[in-house]
Amino acid sequence: MITEFITMNGYGLYVWLSFSIVLLACAIFYLKTKKTLRKYEKDFLVELQNLSVEEKNKALKTSKVAQQILAANSKMN
């Protein structure tokens, strides 16, 4: 039963290879995209920290995006 499922009547190599390639490529692409997003979030926070206190407060007051990135980052930490 299990052998039949794995060999798929001789087509197992093609079927499993197809599904594995798709899953692997999608997983790598997802992780790469996530890593880039995290990097940009971190870079944004560094830029924010480099601002003067006045500028930083102003940015956090007026920009919801800045607030959300800061909130998400503090949640992760």
Add this chain to the structure above:
Amino acid sequence: MFKFFSSSSIYSLIHKLINFINSIFFLILIIGLTFALVLSPPDYIQGDSVRIMYVHVPAAWLGLACFAFITLLSIFNFIFKIKNFYFINKSLAPIGLLFTCLAIITGSLWGQPTWGTWWAWDARLTSMFVLMLFYAFYILTFKLLDKEERIVKVSSAIAIIGSINLPIIKYSVEWWTTLHQPASIKIAGSSSVHPAMLLPLLVMLLVFLLYGALIFLMKYKTEIIRIKKKNIKRI
């Protein structure tokens, strides 16, 4: 209304959508894989190799759909100069390229047991290969060119020229004698695929759609942060 389209509202919405897709994705993926690999019956001619269809067809459909959408937005952007369309296209193109490459690779793996060859320069396969090249050129414009205005012009031109290839891909199996079979599922008209195979195909299409949406949202979110970072002192 306009407040809804502000970057902060979009950013917040993207965040919620990503969380929502993340919460349901694995469940739908497992259902899709169970249907595709276990529950769906083998084909009476192709046997179990037909299971490759469940990854090959959604990848090909979405590869085509992404390019069609990119072309449409490129035309709108060219006319109305809506900056958001540029970012949407920039976020969408890598997903389209990934799906097109996967369609070609899985098609090749399906071709070997069914046609006896990994690759043939027939109309459908060649036109899909051309689509992949157009995607590659399109993405290269973002990497190689500096000025945004120039990128918009060049990338829009590539998308519009590349869109000529879309009907060629669709009708290649009817216009020419090809190894590739004609379309089994038609938007208008009856489908020749048995419901026992159609259901897994639709579930896998949903999986691919959700995955594509997830990647798109993450890339779009990255673009918003990139712009905000650029203009941080003007916030």
